[in-house]
Amino acid sequence: xxxxxxxxxxxxxxxxxxxxxxxxxxxxxxxxxxxxxxxxxxxxxxxxxxxxxxxxxxxxxxxxxxxxxxxxxxxxxxxxxxxxxxxxxxxxxxxxxxxxxxxxxxxxxxxxxxxxxxxxxxxxxxxxxxxxxxxxxxxxxxxxxxxxxxxxxxxxxxxxxxxxxxxxxxxxxxxxxxxxxxxxxxxxxxxxxxxxxxxxxxxxxxxxxxxxxxxxxxxxxxxxxxxxxxxxxxxxxxxxxxxxxxxxxxxxxxxxxxxxxxxxxxxxxxxxxxxxxxxxxxxxxxxxxxxxxxxxxxxxxxxxxxxxxxxxxxxxxxxxxxxxxxxxxxxxxxxxxxxxxxxxxxxxxxxxxxxxxxxxxxxxxxxxxxxxxxxxxxxxxxxxxxxxxxxxxxxxxxxxxxxxxxxxxxxxxxxxxxxxxxxxxxxxxxxxxxxxxxxxxxxxxxxxxxxxxxxxxxxxxxxxxxxxxxxxxxxxxxxxxxxxxxxxxxxxxxxxxxxxxxx
Amino acid sequence: xxxxxxxxxxxxxxxxxxxxxxxxxxxxxxxxxxxxxxxxxxxxxxxxxxxxxxxxxxxxxxxxxxxxxxxxxxxxxxxxxxxxxxxxxxxxxxxxxxxxxxxxxxxxxxxxxxxxxxxxxxxxxxxxxxxxxxxxxxxxxxxxxxxxxxx
Numbered sequence: 001x002x003x004x005x006x007x008x009x010x011x012x013x014x015x016x017x018x019x020x021x022x023x024x025x026x027x028x029x030x031x032x033x034x035x036x037x038x039x040x041x042x043x044x045x046x047x048x049x050x051x052x053x054x055x056x057x058x059x060x061x062x063x064x065x066x067x068x069x070x071x072x073x074x075x076x077x078x079x080x081x082x083x084x085x086x087x088x089x090x091x092x093x094x095x096x097x098x099x100x101x102x103x104x105x106x107x108x109x110x111x112x113x114x115x116x117x118x119x120x121x122x123x124x125x126x127x128x129x130x131x132x133x134x135x136x137x138x139x140x141x142x143x144x145x146x147x148x149x150x151x152x153x154x155x156x157x158x159x160x161x162x163x164x165x166x167x168x169x170x171x172x173x174x175x176x177x178x179x180x181x182x183x184x185x186x187x188x189x190x191x192x193x194x195x196x197x198x199x200x201x202x203x204x205x206x207x208x209x210x211x212x213x214x215x216x217x218x219x220x221x222x223x224x225x226x227x228x229x230x231x232x233x234x235x236x237x238x239x240x241x242x243x244x245x246x247x248x249x250x251x252x253x254x255x256x257x258x259x260x261x262x263x264x265x266x267x268x269x270x271x272x273x274x275x276x277x278x279x280x281x282x283x284x285x286x287x288x289x290x291x292x293x294x295x296x297x298x299x300x301x302x303x304x305x306x307x308x309x310x311x312x313x314x315x316x317x318x319x320x321x322x323x324x325x326x327x328x329x330x331x332x333x334x335x336x337x338x339x340x341x342x343x344x345x346x347x348x349x350x351x352x353x354x355x356x357x358x359x360x361x362x363x364x365x366x367x368x369x370x371x372x373x374x375x376x377x378x379x380x381x382x383x384x385x386x387x388x389x390x391x392x393x394x395x396x397x398x399x400x401x402x403x404x405x406x407x408x409x410x411x412x413x414x415x416x417x418x419x420x421x422x423x424x425x426x427x428x429x430x431x432x433x434x435x436x437x438x439x440x441x442x443x444x445x446x447x448x449x450x451x452x453x454x455x456x457x458x459x460x461x462x463x464x465x466x467x468x469x470x471x472x473x474x475x476x477x478x479x480x481x482x483x484x485x486x487x488x489x490x491x492x493x494x495x496x497x498x499x500x501x502x503x
Numbered sequence: 504x505x506x507x508x509x510x511x512x513x514x515x516x517x518x519x520x521x522x523x524x525x526x527x528x529x530x531x532x533x534x535x536x537x538x539x540x541x542x543x544x545x546x547x548x549x550x551x552x553x554x555x556x557x558x559x560x561x562x563x564x565x566x567x568x569x570x571x572x573x574x575x576x577x578x579x580x581x582x583x584x585x586x587x588x589x590x591x592x593x594x595x596x597x598x599x600x601x602x603x604x605x606x607x608x609x610x611x612x613x614x615x616x617x618x619x620x621x622x623x624x625x626x627x628x629x630x631x632x633x634x635x636x637x638x639x640x641x642x643x644x645x646x647x648x649x650x651x652x653x654x
Contacts, residue, residue: 056643169564173519173557179550180526187533187543194533194543195526218584225580226616392615393626396608399584400630403591403607404600404638411645413592420588427576432515450546462538 005131012359016367021061025364028065029371032072037080037383038394043073043331044216044440049401051209051338052408059342060357064364066335071314071365074274075119075372078307079383082111091274091310094282098295098302105298109241112380114252114300115307116373117244122260122308123369126315129264130362134351137323141348146455147466149326151476153449156270156326158480160441168487171438174429178442179449181206188447189454201414206422208337210415211443212330213402214422215436221395222427242377244300252304255285259308266309267316270328273437274310281309315365322346322358326445330437333444511573516562523555583614599650600639604631 015021028050035046046069054062074091081092082099095115102111144152161175162168184195185205196202244252259281266277285305286295295302317328325347327333336346344354351358376383406415426436460466468474527548536542587610595603605627612623638644 169557169561170515173554173561176550176554176557177519177522180522180547180554183547183550190543192533192543194547195529218588222576222581222584225584225614226577227574227580390617392612392618392622395584395615396587396612396623396626397630399587399611400604400608400634403588404604404634404644407595407646408638408644413595416588416592416595420585423588424581424585427581428518429515431573431575432518433511434515434519446546446550453546454541457538457541460539462540464538 002132005135008355008359009131009363011355012361012363013367015060015356015360016064016363021064021360021364022367024057024061025064025068025368026371028068029072029368030375032069033076033372033375033379033383034072034386035069036073036076037386038076038389042077042216043070044212044334044437045220045398046073047331047334047338048209048212048216049398049405051334052405054338055341055409059339059344059354060360062342063335063339063357063361064368066338067318067361067365068368070331070335071123071311071368072372074310074314075376076383078115078119079112079376079380080387082115082303083108083384084387091278092306093275094278094306095303097282098297098299101296101298102300102303107298110244110248111300111303112376113242113244114248114304116242116376117249118252118256118259118304118308119311120369120373121256122263122310122312123315123365125260126264126267126312127362127365129316130319130365133268134319134323134358137319138348138351141324144324144348144472145470146452146459147470148472148476149324150449150452150456151467151473151480152270152324153326153445153452155476155480155483156320156328157442157445157449158483159269160273160329160445161438162483162487170434174435174438175442178439179446180442181211181439182443182446183450188451199414201412204410206443207406207409207415207418208334208341208444209406209409210418211422212334212440213406214419215426215439217398217402218419218423219426219430219436221399222423223430224391225395242380248300252300255301255305256308258284258288259305260312262305263309263312263314264316267313267328268319270320270326273329274313277309277313278306281305318361322350322361323348325350326448327441330440333440337444509573510565512565513562516558516560516565519558519561520555521558523551523553523558525551527551527555577614577616579616580614584611587611587614595646597650599647600644601631601635601648604634 016025031050032043032046036043047066050065050069054066057065077092078095078099081095083103085096085100085103099108099111099115102108157175157179161171180195182205184202185193186203187194193203262281262284263277266280282302282305285299285301286292289295289299289301291299317332321327321332321336323346325336325345327336339346344350344357402419403416406419407413409415429436456466457464466473467477528551530544530547530549530551533544533547534542535545535548587607590610591603591607594606608627608630609623612618612626613620618626635648639646639648
């Protein structure tokens with residue numbers, strides 16, 4: 001088993017190291033890093049903007065590029081959080097708490113260095129987990145029937161809507177709204193049109209690129225224009241400053257391990273967002289620390305653990321997405337959507353039908369993470385300068401790339417209006433403090449949940465008991481219930497815990 | 504509650520409830536089907552009902568909370584962004600990619616109160632050139648650069 005996995009990995013490296021693939025992997029990492037540094041743009045908008053580019057590419061380099069953008073942005077987001085106290089990427093908001101005080105003490109370089117080490121370490125563990133767990137999960141996944149898939153997706157929806165940050169109730173509402181958006185278009189089983197409002201352009205449903213660019217790009221610009229000021233004072237970091245001392249390394253080793261464990265656990269669970277992961281990693285460090293009162297004043301553990309958890313989660317996230325076809329969070333949903341447009345459907349058969357894609361992707365993760373370390377050492381001062389690009393130039397440029405990008409997906413200008421509609425609606429939701437991220441998860445999972453539910457009901461001749469008699473589906477249904485009860489029960493405690501981290 | 508403070512969740516919940524009711528109503532018209540053969544309307548209807556319930560719950564929960572100050576998006580910025588995208592769509596179908604891109608960037612950039620007309624125009628020219636080279640020339644986007652009337 002292990003030998004087989006290593007042989008597959010070896011062949012994966014031979015795919016990932018083909019110059020053409022390597023180039024796109026590098027491009028993805030570079031763009032991801034760049035966008036991650038830029039204030040106000042995250043992994044979702046970066047992937048949505050570059051997705052149209054992948055339609056003219058081979059699936060292997062396309063996936064490598066998109067994955068590179070994903071972990072590249074996570075890397076870049078930490079830089080803004082540590083050096084300028086910019087919590088523009090929610091998962092890195094906790095990194096600000098101890099990262100920025102370190103910068104003020106002149107130890108910002110060390111914080112970045114530790115981030116780099118923690119990220120690389122956590123990503124490596126995540127990749128190793130992916131190598132060994134994917135084949136096991138795949139062997140199991142072939143036994144899954146529609147009822148089991150329905151139950152797993154249901155858990156993903158419940159977890160995704162209640163644990164992605166913010167109040168659970170609002171998350172649930174937004175997930176449901178996303179599902180309704182997903183039902184738009186031609187019904188697969190009967191061919192009847194749903195929620196098309198008389199537009200023939202909606203027969204194929206709402207475009208995935210259009211909805212994500214509207215909600216995560218345009219909506220953000222509408223809310224932030226003339227409102228948020230991102231420009232902050234500069235901090236210079238030299239290469240020499242980034243080398244942590246032996247004491248720093250010793251202090252951050254255990255937090256790094258714990259962060260990796262939390263990230264891996266949450267990555268394997270479908271539906272849990274990255275923000276919750278980093279917040280829990282930080283809270284755990286604070287609780288275990290002998291000096292909890294020093295958190296917030298530049299504790300290196302408060303940087304190492306959340307960053308490690310974010311990276312471990314990013315890599316482990318790919319396991320349910322690739323092996324079951326069930327995306328773990330909104331970014332994964334987007335990457336999966338890109339694969340489906342390519343004609344590759346993620347699921348248990350992926351490893352056997354597209355071994356080059358799967359193992360190539362795994363190998364490219366490692367190469368991409370090495371590239372990130374190499375890139376960030378000399379380019380850190382460039383990134384710092386980039387953080388000061390004025391918003392008044394940033395958002396018109398991004399809008400332009402969004403418009404042309406979405407236009408190229410279906411070559412129809414109708415998509416541009418779809419983006420605008422979701423942008424305006426998303427801005428309304430953001431103003432009303434309703435989270436928009438769960439919408440995308442519901443959008444992608446909604447139709448899949450419906451299809452599997454209908455299939456299961458057909459198989460059981462309309463008997464709902466099928467979801468409880470099959471052991472796998474029963475387990476996940478119980479897990480869903482447990483999660484809902486957990487959310488309702490210690491509410492006050494959970495809120496207090498969240499507020500404690502916010503402060 | 505002082506001026507400018509609103510119970511934000513009341514409006515958010517109402518919006519969800521409204522959306523849910525509309526979806527459920529439309530959903531019933533698609534046909535619910537039978538348990539063994541579920542129709543296309545069952546999921547839209549039931550999800551719509553759940554959304555409406557969630558909306559009601561959010562709104563009632565808000566009654567216990569204090570109001571908070573809400574800052575709506577800047578009107579000029581929002582209008583310019585929307586107008587820019589509509590201009591891209593309209594000019595794109597009648598005039599081609601280059602004028603459409605120029606209009607989008609120019610109009611949306613004017614939404615920022617710190618941008619002057621000259622700065623916005625310079626940005627628009629620069630980005631249009633880059634965009635034409637990248638998307639039209641290198642990536643072969645299927646759209647004429649300049650057009651007159653329907654293409």
